[in-house]
Amino acid sequence: MTEHSGREALTLEQLQVLARTRGYEFSTDRLTAILPELHRLERLAQRLRMLPLDDQSPTMRFTPQ
Amino acid sequence: MEDLSFASASEIAGRVASRSVTALRVVEACLGRIADHDRSLNSFLNVMTDQALDAARRVDDAVRAGRPPGPLAGVPVAVKDIIAVAGVPTTAGAHPRFHVLPHEDAPVVARLRAAGAVIVGKTGLHEFAYGVTNANPHTGSVRNPWDRSRSPGGSSGGSAAAVAAGFCAAALGSDTGGSIRIPASLCGVTGLKPTYGVVPTSGVVPLSWALDHIGPLTRTAFDAGLLLSVLAAAPQPAGEIRRGIAGLRIGIPRRFFWEDLDPAVEASCGQALAILAEHGGAILDVVIPHAADAGAAATLILSAEASAFHERRLREHGEAYGEDVRVKLDRGLFVSAVDYVLAQRARTFLTREFIQTLRDVDVLVTPATIAPAAPLEDSHQTASSLAMSLEYTRFTNPFNLTGLPALSVPCGFTAKGLPVGLQIAGRPFDEATVLRAGHAYQEATEWHVRHPPL
Numbered sequence: 001m002t003e004h005s006g007r008e009a010l011t012l013e014q015l016q017v018l019a020r021t022r023g024y025e026f027s028t029d030r031l032t033a034i035l036p037e038l039h040r041l042e043r044l045a046q047r048l049r050m051l052p053l054d055d056q057s058p059t060m061r062f063t064p065q
Numbered sequence: 066m067e068d069l070s071f072a073s074a075s076e077i078a079g080r081v082a083s084r085s086v087t088a089l090r091v092v093e094a095c096l097g098r099i100a101d102h103d104r105s106l107n108s109f110l111n112v113m114t115d116q117a118l119d120a121a122r123r124v125d126d127a128v129r130a131g132r133p134p135g136p137l138a139g140v141p142v143a144v145k146d147i148i149a150v151a152g153v154p155t156t157a158g159a160h161p162r163f164h165v166l167p168h169e170d171a172p173v174v175a176r177l178r179a180a181g182a183v184i185v186g187k188t189g190l191h192e193f194a195y196g197v198t199n200a201n202p203h204t205g206s207v208r209n210p211w212d213r214s215r216s217p218g219g220s221s222g223g224s225a226a227a228v229a230a231g232f233c234a235a236a237l238g239s240d241t242g243g244s245i246r247i248p249a250s251l252c253g254v255t256g257l258k259p260t261y262g263v264v265p266t267s268g269v270v271p272l273s274w275a276l277d278h279i280g281p282l283t284r285t286a287f288d289a290g291l292l293l294s295v296l297a298a299a300p301q302p303a304g305e306i307r308r309g310i311a312g313l314r315i316g317i318p319r320r321f322f323w324e325d326l327d328p329a330v331e332a333s334c335g336q337a338l339a340i341l342a343e344h345g346g347a348i349l350d351v352v353i354p355h356a357a358d359a360g361a362a363a364t365l366i367l368s369a370e371a372s373a374f375h376e377r378r379l380r381e382h383g384e385a386y387g388e389d390v391r392v393k394l395d396r397g398l399f400v401s402a403v404d405y406v407l408a409q410r411a412r413t414f415l416t417r418e419f420i421q422t423l424r425d426v427d428v429l430v431t432p433a434t435i436a437p438a439a440p441l442e443d444s445h446q447t448a449s450s451l452a453m454s455l456e457y458t459r460f461t462n463p464f465n466l467t468g469l470p471a472l473s474v475p476c477g478f479t480a481k482g483l484p485v486g487l488q489i490a491g492r493p494f495d496e497a498t499v500l501r502a503g504h505a506y507q508e509a510t511e512w513h514v515r516h517p518p519l
Contacts, residue, residue: 015399024380024398037396037451041368044361045404048411051358058409063262063468063493 088139135181171268188223243461250486261468333477372397
């Protein structure tokens with residue numbers, strides 16, 4: 001797998017393909033409405049990728065130990 | 066007739082048990098107050114008049130017969146309308162298409178009833194508890210009792226407004242990103258989010274299984290402890306709560322949690338620290354290095370889980386959702402599994418970091434919200450609703466992510482007369498110390514006994 005430099009933001013056209021692939025029927029208007037929020041979620045995920053995470057398993061028991 | 070509208074749950078239970086007042090009289094007064102004043106607040110979606118009066122009579126019968134009436138004898142309690150009450154529709158503040166009629170009480174409701182509490186009704190909320198404004202296209206907005214042109218906060222805004230207005234002595238709320246503590250802060254009442262898993266969430270419409278918590282909104286931290294003991298089926302921490310705070314190590318995470326504050330919030334919360342110090346608390350600056358990243362992990366987990374729960378309804382009846390909630394649910398359909406697991410890995414990392422900080426201090430103290438209540442007129446627009454979710458959950462959702470117990474207590478008012486809340490958080494399962502700090506603060510101040518004019 002290769003990755004675009006700088007992880008370019010999802011475009012409306014890419015989102016339309018993704019929605020169709022997953023079997024969701026969205027109008028262009030609705031996808032346009034959620035695109036800014038998806039960009040925000042992408043930025044949040046990028047932020048988490050900067051954390052010094054180790055190989056500890058992800059939390060699946062949510063009560064703090 | 067004596068007015069017990071603003072009496073604490075502890076006082077009401079004590080007086081009902083000792084027969085100095087009947088449960089029926091307490092509940093009749095509450096129902097009368099709701100009838101007189103809730104039209105302007107819209108805090109209740111369903112007032113259970115007949116059921117409440119019957120329940121109050123049963124409590125009085127038990128007292129007269131010499132049977133133990135329970136630690137919440139005759140205490141009027143409201144229930145957020147995503148929590149099942151047998152025989153009463155659960156609306157979740159949603160389109161009627163999504164209403165359900167439960168045949169059983171949620172365990173938390175059953176425990177309240179067994180303790181002698183009287184359920185007086187179901188309270189309004191942000192649609193499906195997915196937002197902080199309580200601007201609701203299906204049920205109308207709940208209004209803040211301190212200023213009806215403003216939001217009560219959410220999503221448990223109806224519960225907070227009802228307690229603040231003297232319609233009930235306590236209420237149940239749910240808290241996935243701050244939905245108990247935010248409205249508690251903005252309405253001037255006390256709200257507790259217990260440790261994750263301590264209070265059962267079955268019988269509650271989920272928002273995010275990993276982040277959902279159930280807890281009480283009350284007049285005092287002491288009452289929050291009383292309600293918690295019932296909800297968690299655990300012993301009452303009354304002795305611990307009353308111990309005072311001499312020597313208690315109070316950690317102040319100034320980075321992130323004390324930044325970018327509204328000046329009135331900063332002033333009130335700063336004065337609260339001075340009061341805690343005057344009463345023997347040791348104020349210590351602490352650093353939680355990656356606290357600012359907690360919101361990112363919480364948002365990704367919430368987005369994916371909420372959309373997973375709603376996916377079928379979204380496909381079949383997307384048009385039945387309010388626009389702000391629909392945008393949030395639609396976006397969550399596109400969170401990748403890899404990003405969801407990344408957020409859970411971050412959760413492990415951040416929980417360890419918060420607990421590490423709490424090895425050196427007993428509690429963490431922060432403002433509950435960055436600003437006081439916002440005007441409702443701003444919160445109807447989708448963009449505003451999304452922005453307010455981000456802004457108002459900033460200091461609360463880290464404790465949903467990490468599962469740590471966190472309390473909001475009133476700590477002042479702005480020049481416009483709007484309440485400000487102080488958040489006190491603690492170690493896992495150490496609600497007693499959190500409540501102890503809140504109780505000591507309320508023993509020294511009177512912000513929590515102020516009432517809005519209705």
